[in-house]
Amino acid sequence: MNKKVKPSILAGFMELLPREQLIFNDILSKIIKVYEQNGFMPMDTPVIEKEEVLLAKAGGETEKQIYRFNKGNTPLALRFDLTVPLARFVAQYMGELTFPFKRYQIGKVYRGEKSQKSRYREFYQCDLDIIGNKELSIGNDALLISTITSVFNEIGLKGFKFLLSNRKIISGLLEELDIKEKADVFRVIDRYDKVGKDRFLQLLYNVVGEEKANVINEIISFKGTNKELISKLKNIDIENETFKAGICEIEEMILYLELFKICEEYYKIDLKIIRGLDYYTGSVFETVLEGYEKYGSICSGGRYNNLAQYYTDKNLPGVGISIGLTRLFSILKEIGFIDNYECILVTDVLIVPIGDTINYCSKVWKLLQDNGIKSEIYFEEGKLKKKLSYANTLNIKNVIIIGEDECSKGKIIYKNMVSGAQETIELEDLLLKFQNEKVMLK
Amino acid sequence: MNKKVKPSILAGFMELLPREQLIFNDILSKIIKVYEQNGFMPMDTPVIEKEEVLLAKAGGETEKQIYRFNKGNTPLALRFDLTVPLARFVAQYMGELTFPFKRYQIGKVYRGEKSQKSRYREFYQCDLDIIGNKELSIGNDALLISTITSVFNEIGLKGFKFLLSNRKIISGLLEELDIKEKADVFRVIDRYDKVGKDRFLQLLYNVVGEEKANVINEIISFKGTNKELISKLKNIDIENETFKAGICEIEEMILYLELFKICEEYYKIDLKIIRGLDYYTGSVFETVLEGYEKYGSICSGGRYNNLAQYYTDKNLPGVGISIGLTRLFSILKEIGFIDNYECILVTDVLIVPIGDTINYCSKVWKLLQDNGIKSEIYFEEGKLKKKLSYANTLNIKNVIIIGEDECSKGKIIYKNMVSGAQETIELEDLLLKFQNEKVMLK
Numbered sequence: 104m105n106k107k108v109k110p111s112i113l114a115g116f117m118e119l120l121p122r123e124q125l126i127f128n129d130i131l132s133k134i135i136k137v138y139e140q141n142g143f144m145p146m147d148t149p150v151i152e153k154e155e156v157l158l159a160k161a162g163g164e165t166e167k168q169i170y171r172f173n174k175g176n177t178p179l180a181l182r183f184d185l186t187v188p189l190a191r192f193v194a195q196y197m198g199e200l201t202f203p204f205k206r207y208q209i210g211k212v213y214r215g216e217k218s219q220k221s222r223y224r225e226f227y228q229c230d231l232d233i234i235g236n237k238e239l240s241i242g243n244d245a246l247l248i249s250t251i252t253s254v255f256n257e258i259g260l261k262g263f264k265f266l267l268s269n270r271k272i273i274s275g276l277l278e279e280l281d282i283k284e285k286a287d288v289f290r291v292i293d294r295y296d297k298v299g300k301d302r303f304l305q306l307l308y309n310v311v312g313e314e315k316a317n318v319i320n321e322i323i324s325f326k327g328t329n330k331e332l333i334s335k336l337k338n339i340d341i342e343n344e345t346f347k348a349g350i351c352e353i354e355e356m357i358l359y360l361e362l363f364k365i366c367e368e369y370y371k372i373d374l375k376i377i378r379g380l381d382y383y384t385g386s387v388f389e390t391v392l393e394g395y396e397k398y399g400s401i402c403s404g405g406r407y408n409n410l411a412q413y414y415t416d417k418n419l420p421g422v423g424i425s426i427g428l429t430r431l432f433s434i435l436k437e438i439g440f441i442d443n444y445e446c447i448l449v450t451d452v453l454i455v456p457i458g459d460t461i462n463y464c465s466k467v468w469k470l471l472q473d474n475g476i477k478s479e480i481y482f483e484e485g486k487l488k489k490k491l492s493y494a495n496t497l498n499i500k501n502v503i504i505i506g507e508d509e510c511s512k513g514k515i516i517y518k519n520m521v522s523g524a525q526e527t528i529e530l531e532d533l534l535l536k537f538q539n540e541k542v543m544l545k
Numbered sequence: 546m547n548k549k550v551k552p553s554i555l556a557g558f559m560e561l562l563p564r565e566q567l568i569f570n571d572i573l574s575k576i577i578k579v580y581e582q583n584g585f586m587p588m589d590t591p592v593i594e595k596e597e598v599l600l601a602k603a604g605g606e607t608e609k610q611i612y613r614f615n616k617g618n619t620p621l622a623l624r625f626d627l628t629v630p631l632a633r634f635v636a637q638y639m640g641e642l643t644f645p646f647k648r649y650q651i652g653k654v655y656r657g658e659k660s661q662k663s664r665y666r667e668f669y670q671c672d673l674d675i676i677g678n679k680e681l682s683i684g685n686d687a688l689l690i691s692t693i694t695s696v697f698n699e700i701g702l703k704g705f706k707f708l709l710s711n712r713k714i715i716s717g718l719l720e721e722l723d724i725k726e727k728a729d730v731f732r733v734i735d736r737y738d739k740v741g742k743d744r745f746l747q748l749l750y751n752v753v754g755e756e757k758a759n760v761i762n763e764i765i766s767f768k769g770t771n772k773e774l775i776s777k778l779k780n781i782d783i784e785n786e787t788f789k790a791g792i793c794e795i796e797e798m799i800l801y802l803e804l805f806k807i808c809e810e811y812y813k814i815d816l817k818i819i820r821g822l823d824y825y826t827g828s829v830f831e832t833v834l835e836g837y838e839k840y841g842s843i844c845s846g847g848r849y850n851n852l853a854q855y856y857t858d859k860n861l862p863g864v865g866i867s868i869g870l871t872r873l874f875s876i877l878k879e880i881g882f883i884d885n886y887e888c889i890l891v892t893d894v895l896i897v898p899i900g901d902t903i904n905y906c907s908k909v910w911k912l913l914q915d916n917g918i919k920s921e922i923y924f925e926e927g928k929l930k931k932k933l934s935y936a937n938t939l940n941i942k943n944v945i946i947i948g949e950d951e952c953s954k955g956k957i958i959y960k961n962m963v964s965g966a967q968e969t970i971e972l973e974d975l976l977l978k979f980q981n982e983k984v985m986l987k
Contacts, residue, residue, distance in 0.1 A: 172614030479584030
């Protein structure tokens with residue numbers, strides 16, 4: 104037993120120490136609470152699926168990043184998002200689901216990307232999707248934005264802004280301009296923020312020529328309030344039906360957001376939003392943290408005409424959005440949000456036996472537990488100082504010390520670890536103290 | 546787009562429809578609640594780790610089952626339990642952890658076993674472990690049993706029984722009998738329940754001869770209460786120190802369980818418990834459902850002298866226990882427990898617009914949401930019947946119908962989906978109704 108393996112994890116994988124993990128889990132539980140509050144049902148799918156299922160739609164960049172391997176003769180892959188499994192799930196169990204099917208799924212996904220800051224190879228996605236049977240109201244697109252807004256408010260995150268667009272607008276515009284290289288134009292627009300305005304224009308010239316590039320650039324650069332933007336779009340002399348449908352949809356979307364009382368500072372139409380690598384067909388969403396735009400989108404999504412087309416002939420339009428929680432968490436760490444996050448403690452009370460008092464300590468512990476007070480006994484031998492230091496490092500605010508004297512008198516020593524104050528009291532008094540505090544803390 | 550991929554998942558993977566998923570998640574959240582109530586901190590580790598790290602300890606059966614693959618030149622593996630990652634984690638971050646380190650971890654693990662009933666290749670483990678720095682009281686072993694008891698009580702599971710043993714007892718006995726083939730004997734005892742008494746004796750004869758086999762068999766077949774068993778063990782004329790230490794430890798364990806007020810019908814000493822493939826060095830636990838013993842253990846664990854010995858020279862004794870939730874859930878389905886599980890509903894109220902009333906509906910929805918009432922709007926067009934059927938299939942008990950008439954009068958139609966009763970009321974009256982109900986439901 105002398106040769107040791109160096110304990111370490113792979114590059115690009117996140118692992119947290121207990122205090123940060125507590126915060127991560129607290130954020131996660133708030134996400135779940137809000138998702139369920141809005142009528143989404145939980146779903147869970149395997150991390151490993153048949154390669155042919157997961158790759159039915161993949162291509163290009165994504166395909167290269169996928170973890171693939173064989174077990175026996177079966178080609179397998181690790182899921183690289185939760186949308187493909189959702190499409191497969193809906194096609195597979197269609198007859199047993201109720202439509203619109205509103206589900207959330209939270210789980211880890213895998214992409215063997217080049218490891219870099221804030222980019223992880225294993226990361227949590229917190230997906231919300233709504234799948235319709237043949238039809239799906241734009242109200243659902245707005246519900247996603249509304250739900251994520253509630254999530255961010257619940258977490259206490261400020262300064263987020265949804266950037267909204269609709270692919271039909273640019274798509275229709277390109278049709279009107281008789282541009283065949285749609286995918287290339289999308290790719291160029293998608294890189295706008297990365298390359299800057301001048302380089303963007305240059306790239307666009309290269310694809311469609313100067314004249315058409317200027318038309319496109321003028322439209323995607325429109326400034327103004329959401330209402331003004333929509334009005335400008337409506338006034339453009341373009342007859343293309345897709346273009347018009349896109350404007351209609353985004354207008355309806357904005358209307359819903361107003362009905363849902365989403366503060367207008369939280370969302371903005373931005374026609375440069377494309378969601379490049381994905382195959383959205385209508386609404387597209389990204390979310391930036393104002394002042395931290397360089398980190399990119401912390402929550403993105405959009406609408407598919409036909410979510411499950413690789414698995415079924417049925418027409419199932421869907422709209423979804425996803426918080427990339429691992430990445431968001433790493434950004435929140437970097438900008439100091441996590442340091443200031445109110446830390447939730449697991450244990451309210453530590454019971455410390457001195458001498459042979461485990462009997463009485465167990466009674467006290469049981470009483471606290473029965474009253475819903477999170478408590479633990481320090482079982483190990485050692486000096487009081489060591490035992491108190493356990494409470495200290497774990498941020499446990501209340502300690503009960505029980506020596507043989509307390510034991511025989513039916514009392515306890517209560518030590519407040521914040522003030523350092525210590526007093527000998529009846530057990531019932533302590534219970535009352537905690538219960539009052541609990542009520543107060545609510 | 547005509548060639549479709551058949552939507553399906555791999556054999557040996559569990560996937561649930563929404564209603565069952567809700568129950569699964571409810572059980573999961575109760576497990577977390579009880580784990581945290583008892584002072585355990587959350588932990589999360591990557592699903593993929595370096596092969597050399599995960600295989601540092603593995604061997605034999607386990608090694609064959611592991612999912613292994615390369616990405617680039619790095620040999621990777623999927624975790625096959627949560628104990629090995631824990632050992633690695635503790636060795637890696639030792640200086641930043643507080644000992645005893647009490648953590649829980651809930652996550653999926655992977656074993657490419659032969660697919661069979663109630664055996665899954667991907668399954669959730671819900672682990673509890675306590676790691677000491679050099680020393681670790683037996684109180685911790687008892688705390689694990691106490692915590693799992695609280696979990697099962699919280700879930701409402703009846704008829705579970707912990708089977709407890711301590712490997713030192715059999716180990717010391719074998720030393721006393723001068724038997725070198727320890728591992729073989731352990732393997733034979735471990736199979737007792739599978740092969741039956743007669744075959745077991747035969748197998749034991751083959752390894753150690755008739756005389757010694759009879760001694761072993763007599764001891765592991767002791768009958769009686771826990772106290773009687775301990776007293777019988779103490780009266781055996783064996784001087785081996787390991788044997789005696791084992792008896793001491795199990796006696797102390799039982800004492801703690803009594804102090805913690807664990808009902809004696811929940812646990813029983815059973816020296817046939819070995820936990821064959823694992824490398825426990827002290828306490829070992831299994832849990833059966835009485836009447837359903839054939840399903841095997843639903844919750845197992847034990848103690849390691851030196852948890853992280855493959856990664857560090859530090860002496861870190863640990864004790865752990867784990868609920869195999871995927872397997873437990875499949876058993877609970879089979880024995881009818883899930884059918885009778887009180888179903889938690891995601892949505893309390895469905896709001897159904899009739900005609901152009903989305904404005905008013907949104908107002909009502911916002912009001913309900915602000916009062917913490919889980920509610921959703923049915924956005925799609927269609928007949929009332931179709932909309933009500935959505936509520937019906939999803940078990941939503943309350944529907945608010947809003948037509949243009951209600952809209953103009955500031956009222957709503959409330960329909961109770963259970964009784965079918967329908968009435969036109971003021972919105973405030975409805976709110977009051979729900980709030981009273983919420984209070985009552987607590």
